[in-house]
Amino acid sequence: MAFVELRNVFKSYFLHGKRIDVLRDVSLDVEEGELVSLVGASGAGKSTFLHVVGTLDAPAAGHMTFRGRSVFDMNDAELAEFRNRTIGFVFQSHFLLPEFTALENVAMPALVRREDRAQAFRDARALLERMGLAHRADHRPGELSGGESQRVALARALVLRPALLLADEPTGNLDPATGEGIHQLLREVNRELGVTAIVVTHNESLARSMPRRLRLEAGHVFPA
Amino acid sequence: MRSAERQTDYRLGPLWVGGTLAGVGALLLGWALTVLGAWGPASVGLALSAFGFGPLLQALQGLGLLPLVRAMGETTAASPGALLWAGAGLWLLGWGVVAAGIRHRPREEAPSPAQGAPLHGRLQAERDFSWATLLTYGGGILAAELTVVLLQTALSAGVRLTEAAERSGPFSLPPAGAFLVALLAGMGVAFLAGALGAARARRLAAPEATLGILYLGLPLPIFFTLLHAIPSLSITFGPRLREVTYVAGLLGRPELGYWLVFTGLVLTLVLGITVGFVLAGSGRVDARMGYELFVARRHLEVFRPRFLLKLLGVLLLGILPPIVLFAVVRAAQAAVERTRIRMLGLQDPLKAAEALHRLKAKEQSPTQTMTTLSVGGVGVGVMALIIVMSVMSGFEGDLQDKILGINAHAVVYSYEGEIEPYEGVLGDIRKVPGVAAATPFIMNEVMVASEGNVSGAIIKGVDPATVTTVTSLDRDIVPRDAIQHLAHPEEILHRGDALGGAVAGPEAAGEGHGLPESLQDDPIIELPRGEAPGAAAPLPGILLGSELAHSLKVVVGDRVSVVSPLAGGLGPQGPIPRSAAFRVAGVFHTGMYEYDSKFVYILLQEAQRFFNVKGALGVELKVDDVDDARRISRRVLTALEGYPYRVKDWGEMNQNLFAALRLEKLVMAIILSIISIVAAGLIVATVTMLVLEKRKEISVLKALGVPDGGILKIFLAEGLQIGVAGGALGLGAGLAWCWFIAKVGIKLDPEVYYIPSLPVRIEWGQTALAVVIAVLVSFFASIYPALKASRVEPVEGLKAE
Structure with a gap:
């Protein structure tokens, strides 16, 4: 049994009253520790696919199991816990919470998990230090540069040591040099922590550097 | 997507037939109502049915109200009854046929690619309607109402709940206290029902809540409202529900009380629903507030001391002046700042831009x-x-202070007029638990005359030893011990002495003894006093209210005459007036014009002599708990074994006020x-x-x-x-x-x-x-x-x- 198994997943959205089927009968297996890239044309449904896997969006139909456990049958609280404990998200924009400092942003998942407050902040600070952001810990997102923000966002995604990292064009808003730094970090995380990662990207060099490559087209996922 | 959309078909045949049947039924019903002359009550039912949706429910409600209609109708003839049933039956049947004529069928569509695939769990969990939730909410509100009514009745009627309670005395509370306990219990029931229902359903379930409240919650308050409007209902249920109606009646408008309580219970139910949903809506009970508060506080930041102090200032200084002041100061500041930026802009555009940015950053x-x-x-x-x-x-x-200060908390009267001898009654009353003090009195209406003026007054004969334990007549009286002077008229101060305040009593009394001629030279009363006219007995004392003393132009030490038109008994030419002279022993001030201008007090024995009675006309009581006066009065009545006695408490005496x-x-x-x-x-x-x-x-x-x-x-x-x-x-x-x-x-x-x-x-x-x-x-x-x-x-x- 694969680490993540998707079976017959359907998802459509509605535009001007018309139904657009973005995922049609998608089935996919991802093994533990894999680093997968997903490419596709704009609007092909890459983000939707990632949201469905991350349980942020409910598919119309289909099955997904995670380590053999059926995910789509969970209720809201269980889904939230699943996202909190097993999934780390990184988005194209950093999506940090603007009212909170970098440190508080990184500690937030642990707080949501209701871990001890002091411990959560210690862990968050340690992680920021490892990422070379200790001096920016008490700054709010508005005062951070693009690359710094994205690294804080990555730290927030990783602070609870998720089993699955879902990255949606993490370097889309960054210049090539800064983007390369994020790529480096992603590969390190995959290698050192053994985190399984699915990375949606437009960046050809990043996609080529991944061990497994997928392409989303016409509602189906093909190996690329 | 699933082919969940449906189409509606209307078949004209059944619609026409059903409509006609229902129409005939309505005509029959109307006829029956006209024959019964029951349009009045029936319109109540029709108005109530506005809560229902759908003619079926309206008809059912109409049927449910039949007993009510019958109870109110003057005639109980059988034939209109049959007509009524026939009309109602036709009405129902017609609507049934209409309903049968409307059919839903699924819309036909090409099969979707996902046909047969399992539905996502989150979509599966979406259910439209749950009867169990409706029953939980509706049953909850009904149970809460019943709890309030029954507990209120049980607690204040003194039902013994346990043996322990029996041993320690009957378990009963004053009406207001019992109501409070019952209300809290009812609110608890409503809250629990709401919380349980929402936690089970994992959603707020507003339709269920609305229907539950309408159909199970409304009947009881409507019943109570009608209780006051419909005599037959009031005769049947009034005595059993007297505790509830009494508390509601304290408001003057009982209906308002019922609906307020109902509103309170509904609000508690909604509160319970929300709390239940918040705690368990996600599928797991989680009452902790860790990161939630952290995020919420960062979003709003209302607990900054400066922010709160500023707002407090606005509230304390009358809201408008500080706001106007603030606006003026801000406008002036902005004017100054913008002028400065403009000046800067002429020299250094970059600096000006920075200043402008800072200014904008300050805006909220x-x-x-x-x-x-x-x-x-x-x-x-x-x-x-x-x-x-x-x-x-x-x-x-x-x-309340003024009324209770001058009046007793409760008064015991006798249907026989006089209570004689009153000492035994007094003893019995004092033994009743909850009674703090009791004093006998005689009350009558008289005229009080001074040298220049006459005024009507209510005269009260009191016992100086005990009167102050019941009323606070002594609270504001000049001189301080004037009440005791009633019993010792020789100590009454003389004109002019009262203002001196601390006049030595014996000296004043001595002077009083020295002026016995005042008895003989009575310019108003020709008749000598009844007994021992020659003796140098001093005039008995009288206490006047300040307004009365003012209008009679008398002060402490002056003489007044009290005239009763009837007290002299019946003579050959009709009732003979009687009069007696008194010396003003003191002037009291209660602050209530009605009392200060109308009441005069004399010694109980003087009153007995004057009105020719042997005992007392009543006994005034003081109770430990003013708000419990009603129940204690009832207990007093029980202790006196009822007739011929009756007890009125202060609430009853001043109910309307x-x-x-x-x-x-x-x-x-x-x-x-x-x-x-x-x-x-x-x-x-x-x-x-x-x-x-x-x-x-x-x-x-x-x-x-x-x-x-x-x-x-x-x-x-x-x-x-x-x-x-x-x-x-x-x-x-x-x-x-x-x-x-x-x-x-x-x-x-x-x-x-x-x-x-x-x-x-x-x-x-x-x-x-x-x-x-x-x-x-x-x-x-x-x-x-x-x-x-x-x-x-x-x-x-x-x-x-």
């Missing part, structure tokens, strides 16, 4: 302004409620609560704006693993923060204003109000209630936006910018 965001307004609004509402309620309590308390006061206060509170409703609107707007502003953050939080319930809690906490901050501000400002009014005082025209300045009495219960209401209102107000927030789809907020 719309959400901050809204937050300030909402907190201020809640604060104003609470403050107004506290001040007005305290002043009204002040007036009420003042009035206090009912009017209470109603006035209640209406005032309701009107002032409108401010809170406006504030609630502000809170809805503020939290909605927050939700719109934070869509992205909500999505991110959900991605981080916050369940819908967590989002709900965050935004409820934000609304609650506004309520708590506003409530605290209002409490502070309200108490400060009350303190100001009490200490500094606002002068009143004593001619009109009989009180020198605005009275204030802070009742902690109602003050706390004002704050609690504000907090609850803000909680209710934030439910809707918080629900909206919890339903934000994470995907929407996470779209790349």
Whole structure:
């Protein structure tokens, strides 16, 4: 049994009253520790696919199991816990919470998990230090540069040591040099922590550097 | 997607037939009602059926109201009854046929590619309607109402609940206390039902709640309202429900009481539903508030000391002046700053741009302004409620003090007129638990005449030894021990001495003895006093109210005559008046014009002699708990074994006055609560704006693993923060204003109000209630936006910018 198994997943959205089927009968297996890239044309449904896997969006139909456990049958609280404990998200924009400092942003998942407050902040600070952001810990997102923000966002995604990292064009808003730094970090995380990662990207060099490559087209996922 | 959409077919045949049948049924019903002459009550039923939806339910309701119609109809003839049934039956049948003519069928469509695939769990969990939830909510509200009614009856009627209670005496509470306990218990039931229902259904289930309240909650308050309108109902159920109707009657308008209690129970049910949904709506019970509060506080930041102090200042200084002042100062500042920037701009555009940026950074965001307004609004509402309620309590308390000061808490009369001998009765009464003191009295109407003036008065013969234990006649009386002088007329001060205050008693008495001629030279009364005219007995004493003394132009030591037109008995030419001379022993002041201008007091024995009675006309009581006077009176009556005695308590004697006061206060509170409703609107707007502003953050939080319930809690906490901050501000400002009014005082025209300045009495219960209401209102107000927030789809907020 694969680490993540998707079976017959359907998802459509509605535009001007018309139904657009973005995922049609998608089935996919991802093994533990894999680093997968997903490419596709704009609007092909890459983000939707990632949201469905991350349980942020409910598919119309289909099955997904995670380590053999059926995910789509969970209720809201269980889904939230699943996202909190097993999934780390990184988005194209950093999506940090603007009212909170970098440190508080990184500690937030642990707080949501209701871990001890002091411990959560210690862990968050340690992680920021490892990422070379200790001096920016008490700054709010508005005062951070693009690359710094994205690294804080990555730290927030990783602070609870998720089993699955879902990255949606993490370097889309960054210049090539800064983007390369994020790529480096992603590969390190995959290698050192053994985190399984699915990375949606437009960046050809990043996609080529991944061990497994997928392409989303016409509602189906093909190996690329 | 599934082919869930359906089409509706209308078959014309059944529609026509059913419509005709129903029409004939309606005509028959109308005819039957006309024959019965029961259109009046039936229209009540029709009005009630406006709550129902669908003709079927209306017809059922109509049938359910038949017994009522019959109870009210004058005729009980059988034939209109049959007509009624036939009409109702046809009416139902017709609608049934109509319903059969309407068919839903699935829309035909090409099969979707997902045909047969399993439905996602979250979509599966969406259910439209649950009868179990409806029954939980409806049953809950009904059970809560029954709890209030039954517990109220049980507690105040003294039902023995356990053996232990039996041993320690009957388990019974004063009516107001019993009502409070019953109300709290009922609210508990409603809350639990709501919480359980919502936790089980994992949704708010508004349709179920509405239907449950309409069909199971409304009948009881409607029944109670009709109880007062329909005599036959009142005869059947009135005695059994007397405890409930009594408490409601304390308001003067019992219906208002029932509906207020009903509203309270519905609100508690809704509160329970919300709490149940918040705690368990996500599928797991989670009452903790860790990160939720952290996020909520960062979003709003209402508990900054400077912010709160500024708002408190605005509330304390009369709201408008500080705002005007603030606006003027800000305008001046801005003018100065912009002029400076303009000057800078001529020299160094970069510096000017920086200054402009700083100026703009100082401006508040719309959400901050809204937050300030909402907190201020809640604060104003609470403050107004506290001040007005305290002043009204002040007036009420003042009035009650004055009435109870001069009147007893309860009076025992006899249907036989006189209580004779009264000593035994007095002893029996004093033994009743709850009775603090008792004193006999004789009361009658007389004329009081001085040298120049005459005035009608109510004369009361009292026992100086015990009268002060029952009434506070001695509270404001000149001279201080004037009441004791009644028993010792030789000690009564002479004219001019009273002002001296501490005149030595014996000396004054000596002078009194030295002037026996005043007895003979009575210019008003020709008749010598009944007994021993030659003896140098001093004139008996009399106490006058200050207004009466003023209008008679007498002071302490002066003589007055008391004339009773009837006390002399019946002579050949009709009733013979009797008169006697008294010396003014003291002047009392109660502050109530009615008492100060009408009441005079003499010694009980003098009154017995004057009115020719042997005993007393009644016994006045003082009870330990003023609010429990009614029950203690009943106990006294039981101790006296009923007839010929009867007991009236002060509430009964002044029922209309206090009912009017209470109603006035209640209406005032309701009107002032409108401010809170406006504030609630502000809170809805503020939290909605927050939700719109934070869509992205909500999505991110959900991605981080916050369940819908967590989002709900965050935004409820934000609304609650506004309520708590506003409530605290209002409490502070309200108490400060009350303190100001009490200490500094606002002068009143004593001619009109009989009180020198605005009275204030802070009742902690109602003050706390004002704050609690504000907090609850803000909680209710934030439910809707918080629900909206919890339903934000994470995907929407996470779209790349």
